[in-house]
Amino acid sequence: MSDDSYTRYIRFQTPDPGIAPREQAPMLAQEQAWAWERASGHRFSWIVVLLAPLCFGPVLPGILFLVGLLFYRSLFAADLDIDRIVGASFGWLVFATLLFMTTWALRNYLRDTRDPTKRYWQSMPDQGRVELERHTLESGINLWSSDYDPDCNTLMQWKNDKLESVQDSGVSQWVVAKTTAGHWLVLKEQYPGNFTYAREGKMPTPDKQLRPGQELAIAFAPGTHLSLGQRFSGAPMPLVDTQYWLSADELKRLAEVAHHWTFFPPDRYAVVNPQDTEWVQRLVDKAQG
Structure with missing residues (x-):
């Protein structure tokens, strides 16, 4: 699904203020079952929150740090000792990696817990309307x-x-x-x-x-x-x-x-x-x- 198609899909499943008021009624059993089926695609998931930070977080800061050093050496300091700098910076690199992973996971958590579509579907089926x-x-x-x-x-x-x-x-x-x-x-x-x-x-x-x-x-x-x-x-x-x-x-x-x-x-x-x-x-x- 392309980004544009996904955006349209999410927008379609999110309440739209442009829709005129309509008659309210209690759900029938079949309608509530369909509501739970639709809601299943918008559940909060720790796997979604943590998968990317845990898979890519441990390697991205190190790769970026190493690429930055190589870029700096090629432009400004041809005799730069990269091995010595990496060894001396190992502790800080570990700290930066943990901070990066924590920030990424926290960002995903806040995104999904505050997402209006997910919050709507988490409560809508139970409301029975x-x-x-x-x-x-x-x-x-x-x-x-x-x-x-x-x-x-x-x-x-x-x-x-x-x-x-x-x-x-x-x-x-x-x-x-x-x-x-x-x-x-x-x-x-x-x-x-x-x-x-x-x-x-x-x-x-x-x-x-x-x-x-x-x-x-x-x-x-x-x-x-x-x-x-x-x-x-x-x-x-x-x-x-x-x-x-x-x-x-x-x-x-x-x-x-x-x-x-x-x-x-x-x-x-x-x-x-x-x-x-x-x-x-x-x-x-x-x-x-």
Whole structure:
């Protein structure tokens, strides 16, 4: 992950004052499990604090001291006796090394204990609150994708009242729905199973497919756009089933406009921006045709 990607990732998981106030609600068990799963990536770790100082701290001061002496001899004193200076300075070098390691470890400790993202995730799951953003869905259409990633080939799914890791089939269901507010809204459901590199995978049976209710409440970690779950209620939303499998370019574009991951205000989770609605409409027309 590049520095820019990591910065965006951390920013996405940190409360953003640019997000408008939303409805507060108690967490469901599944949402709290997801909150703990997200929080696991932001736990304080002594290994992170001490690993670099203990691995590199004992050698860096000595190397810098020796390089400095060599540089000085090459420029100003060709007859400088480096061995004698190093021997005479051994005690001070040990002291400087210990001071360097202690300062580095202390700096890491203060950085991680005061980090706003880590402090947020250390307490948020125990607070048991989520923020809800509600949508009323009028109708939708099913699209499908097969995109297996060998570097990320497992899913976390809610089974037996806990999150369990299962094999990812690479098959995803994309529900593209129209809301009563006139927006396109994109939902995604991933399915476990045996994977295939084929563009067209194996669809799950109808009873296992996502069948949204017309009333949708998306649960977010408070102050963020990070979704912890979706709550459906009301009558089933009218849904057009298709056998349409997205091409690689269509899948990439749909994932971008869906705003499911690493986006910032004024973009909204799952809501397609006005400038992308024409492309989504053409995709829906193509799938139905």
